[in-house]
């Protein structure tokens with residue numbers, strides 16, 4: 692079967708992906724300065740920048756949630772056990788022996804089963820933990836000030852520990868994620884796809900509608916976003 696350039700990541704998706712990457716890098720960089728690991732901006736400025744980036748991330752997340760539901764792309768993250776072991780086996784052994792990728796990438800199913808699990812975990816566990824603990828960190832004094840004792844926090848100790856642990860988990864994810872981006876058809880093919888939107892995929896029925904000549908998405912959404 693031949694290969695064809697297929698439009699797989701839409702405009703907003705690419706924008707969201709790279710903005711999220713930049714903001715997470717910046718939040719990690721300023722966050723670990725706040726934590727006292729090194730000194731670059733100075734503590735006070737690091738806090739200001741961390742807050743600005745945190746608000747920017749919250750706005751981005753709000754738009755991304757809307758986009759996932761408006762386009763139906765949330766379905767990409769529904770976990771499935773099919774091929775799960777084969778995919779794990781591939782990353783541990785097959786990849787070093789030039790074995791073929793066990794999961795075929797298509798526009799309707801662009802994530803392999805391990806990616807589905809990892810990204811779902813990121814979206815419903817790691818990011819919410821970091822965001823919620825970050826917001827508690829930001830506003831911990833105010834609820835009790837206005838008499839809302841239900842969320843009265845007397846010490847920041849646990850909030851700080853959870854926020855830092857979440858930050859470390861997020862960084863571990865990013866490191867694994869960057870390594871895995873290099874395991875596509877070529878070292879750069881996955882990154883190129885996230886930059887341009889297009890990727891060389893097997894030329895089959897599911898991908899036919901999304902080729903360069905016919906840029907109508909398989910979900911029948913016109914590409915104007």
Ligand code: HEM
Pocket residue numbers: 715718719720721722723725726727738741745746748749821822824825826828829851852854855858859861862
């Ligand atoms: C919406 C998301 C986030 C919010 C609202 C938030 C908020 C905060 C706040 C208010 C602080 C304390 C600043 C101070 O001491 O005055 C903090 C510290 C910190 N943040 Fe975030 N943050 C967010 C996301 C992140 C992300 C994505 C990372 C890393 C990947 C991160 C890493 C850290 C670290 C390491 C600290 C220092 C914790 C400590 O030593 O106790 N934060 N954050």
